[in-house]
Amino acid sequence: MSAAGTTARAVLAETMIDAGKRRPLTLTEWQPQAVDLTWDQASALAEARGRAGRNWLKVEPGRRSGQWVITPNSFVGAFTARGLRIIVRPKIDPKNLFVLLEVGLPPEAWQAEQVDLAENDELLPALVSFFARAAETTLARGLFHHYRHEEDDLLALRGRIDFVRQFRRGGVLVPMACSWDDFTADVDENRCLTAAIRLALRVPDVPHDDRRRLRRLLAALDGVAEPTASVALDRLDRLQYTRLNEHYRPALRLARLILANCTLQDQHGDTAASAFMLDMNQLFEDFVTARLRRALRGQLDTRAQARTYLDDERLVPIQPDLVFERQGRRMGVADLKYKLTDSDRGTSGAAEPLARQGDYYQLLAYTTALDLPEGTLIYCADVNEDEAVEQRFPDGSLAKSTITVRHAGTQLHTIAIDLSGSSSDIDAQITALAGHLVETSGTSVS
Numbered sequence: 001m002s003a004a005g006t007t008a009r010a011v012l013a014e015t016m017i018d019a020g021k022r023r024p025l026t027l028t029e030w031q032p033q034a035v036d037l038t039w040d041q042a043s044a045l046a047e048a049r050g051r052a053g054r055n056w057l058k059v060e061p062g063r064r065s066g067q068w069v070i071t072p073n074s075f076v077g078a079f080t081a082r083g084l085r086i087i088v089r090p091k092i093d094p095k096n097l098f099v100l101l102e103v104g105l106p107p108e109a110w111q112a113e114q115v116d117l118a119e120n121d122e123l124l125p126a127l128v129s130f131f132a133r134a135a136e137t138t139l140a141r142g143l144f145h146h147y148r149h150e151e152d153d154l155l156a157l158r159g160r161i162d163f164v165r166q167f168r169r170g171g172v173l174v175p176m177a178c179s180w181d182d183f184t185a186d187v188d189e190n191r192c193l194t195a196a197i198r199l200a201l202r203v204p205d206v207p208h209d210d211r212r213r214l215r216r217l218l219a220a221l222d223g224v225a226e227p228t229a230s231v232a233l234d235r236l237d238r239l240q241y242t243r244l245n246e247h248y249r250p251a252l253r254l255a256r257l258i259l260a261n262c263t264l265q266d267q268h269g270d271t272a273a274s275a276f277m278l279d280m281n282q283l284f285e286d287f288v289t290a291r292l293r294r295a296l297r298g299q300l301d302t303r304a305q306a307r308t309y310l311d312d313e314r315l316v317p318i319q320p321d322l323v324f325e326r327q328g329r330r331m332g333v334a335d336l337k338y339k340l341t342d343s344d345r346g347t348s349g350a351a352e353p354l355a356r357q358g359d360y361y362q363l364l365a366y367t368t369a370l371d372l373p374e375g376t377l378i379y380c381a382d383v384n385e386d387e388a389v390e391q392r393f394p395d396g397s398l399a400k401s402t403i404t405v406r407h408a409g410t411q412l413h414t415i416a417i418d419l420s421g422s423s424s425d426i427d428a429q430i431t432a433l434a435g436h437l438v439e440t441s442g443t444s445v446s
Contacts, residue, residue: 023085024078024084024085024086024087025070025084025085025086025087026087026088026089027057027070027072027086027087027088027089028072028088028089028090028091029072029073029074029075029076029088029089029090029091029280029383030071030072030073030074030091030339030383031071031072031091032069032070032071033069033070033071034062034063034067034068034069034070035062035067035068035069035070036066036067036068037066037067037068037084038066038082040082041081041082041084042059042068044081044082044084045057045059045068045070045081045082045084045086046058046059048079048081048086050075050261050277050279052279054073054075054279055073056072056073056075056079056088056277057070057071057072057073057086057088058070058071058072058073059071072088074279074280074281074338074339075088075277075278075279075280076088076089076090076097076123076277076278076280077123077124077261077275077276077277077278078122078123078124078275078276078277079275079276079277080275087122088277090280091382091383092280092380092382092383092419092420093382093419093420096419096420096423096426097123098130099287099419099423099426100280100283100284100287100419101253101254101257101283101287102253102286102287102290102291122205123276123278124203124262124276125203125204125205125206125207127254127257127258127276128200128203128206128210128214128258129206129207129210130254131196131200131251131254131255131258132200132206132210132213132214132217133210133213134250134251134254135193135197135214135217135251135254135255136213136216136217137251138193138247138248138250138251139217139220139221141247143185143190143220143221144185144187144189144190144244144245144248145183145184145185145187146183146184146187146189146244146245147181147182147183147184148181148182148184148186148187149179149180149181149182150179150180150181150182151165151177151178151179152178153175153176153177153178154175154176154178155174155175155176156176157176157178158178158180159178159179159180159181160178160179160180161176161177161178161179162177162178162179163177165177185221185223185224186223186224186225188235188236188239189239189245189248189252190221190224191224191225191226191227191232191235192227192232192235192236192239192252192255192256192259193217193221193224193248193251193252193255194218194221194224194225194226195226195227195228195229195232195255195259196232196254196255196256196258196259197214197217197218197221198218198226199229199258199259199262200214200258200262201214201215201218203262203276229259229260232255232259233256233259233260236252236255236256236259239252257278258276261276261277261278262275262276263275263276280338280383281338281339283338284336284338284380285321285336285338288336288378288417288430289302289304289321289322289336291430292322292430292433292434292437295430295431295433295434296324296434296437296438299326299434299438300324300325300326300331300332300437300438300441301324301325301326302322302323302324303322303323303324303325304321304322305319305320305321306319306320306323307319308320308369308370309369310365310368310369311369318365318366318369320333320334320335320366320370321334321335321336322334322335322336323370324437324441326441330370330371330372331372331441332372332374332375332376332437332440332441333363333366333367333370333372333375333376334375334376334377334378334437335359335362335363335366335375335376335377335378336378336379337355337359337377337378337379337380338379338380338383339379339380339383339384340355340356340359340379340384355377355379355414359377359379360377360403360412363375363376363377363412364405364410364412367410367412368408368410372410373409373410373411374410374411374412374413374440374441375410375411375412375413376412376413376414376415376436376437376440377412377413377414377415378415378417378433379414379415379416379417380416380417380419381399381416381417381418381419381420382418382419382420384416398415398416398417398429398432398433398436399415399416399418400413400414400415400416400436401413401414402414411440413436413440415433415436417429417430417433
């Protein structure tokens with residue numbers, strides 16, 4: 001737990017926690033809030049973290065004894081620690097959180113969940129309801145079956161004899177080493193759905209209609225094996241989509257979110273508390289990457305997290321968020337920043353959106369190592385309003401600026417994506433962003 005003071009410019013709202021009534025404490029990401037806590041409660045909040053080991057909150061001593069300043073990082077959702085229910089809301093418009101999930105469904109599909117999230121604060125029950133309806137729509141098209149290769153030692157022949165295994169037995173005829181292809185519903189797609197459904201059924205505060213919907217789905221998946229969450233996540237990451245299982249993609253994307261981010265904790269009698277925290281950094285990066293891949297198809301190939309080196313000796317690795325190629329040749333580079341760094345910023349007073357110094361240095365390293373004359377920094381305007389002049393462009397134009405590096409001539413562009421508008425406004429910005437990347441990569445729009 002850090003003993004550093006709070007930021008002088010932050011306006012802190014003081015909140016009393018009534019641990020006896022267990023009233024939830026609602027926070028907003030990146031916004032500090034002064035709260036009265038015991039030492040044990042403050043320690044528990046400071047140590048709260050996800051599977052990746054990153055802390056969800058920053059906890060610092062306040063101005064007086066018993067007061068602590070809690071600042072959420074890039075994680076949103078809810079969890080329980082020492083009997084305290086903590087809810088962290090996103091700084092972006094909550095309705096556009098479902099846009100960032102990028103599950104491949106139209107915006108009207110999650111309209112009910114947007115309303116529920118706005119009224120009830122809890123993200124997980126809304127997401128479970130969305131997942132239940134998406135999975136129901138998926139299975140309504142029929143349970144996916146596929147051939148799965150099986151091998152076993154049987155008393156009667158099934159399929160064909162595995163002669164390699166059979167000859168190793170030195171003349172023993174039975175049992176026979178058999179191998180066959182079984183046309184079955186017990187495949188990875190359905191197994192991962194089953195694992196997510198069973199976990200979702202244990203989440204508290206899910207509406208009764210959606211809980212019944214989940215039970216019906218589980219009955220439809222009867223006979224399908226249930227892997228552990230870690231095994232299911234591994235199989236989801238390796239899953240290949242074809243025209244046969246493409247309709248499973250939205251439901252499985254939601255299943256992955258639930259399996260990767262949801263745990264059950266602090267069992268009190270018949271009441272289970274859930275922990276569900278989404279990393280907005282990763283969500284923003286995945287969203288922009290997926291949208292740009294589609295927008296740039298046929299013009300530029302988009303490679304995410306392409307590993308290369310800063311130096312000729314290949315001792316210092318670098319990993320730009322996005323590298324754009326054409327016919328195998330690197331044409332452009334971009335770095336994605338949901339929240340800009342805390343490095344000191346220039347004081348030029350420019351009205352254009354400027355990044356922090358550390359972000360420019362990182363982007364310059366990428367352009368230099370890749371021998372590129374230009375690079376682009378893409379960040380989320382909504383969570384950086386203190387660092388950049390707030391600009392809204394509902395017509396799809398972009399808030400952007402460009403600096404030119406002295407003695408090098410390298411141009412570093414900064415573009416802010418505004419997530420406060422409608423899904424069509426966001427689509428228009430992504431289209432404009434793709435146009436900028438094509439233009440600065442030395443290719444022409446087809």
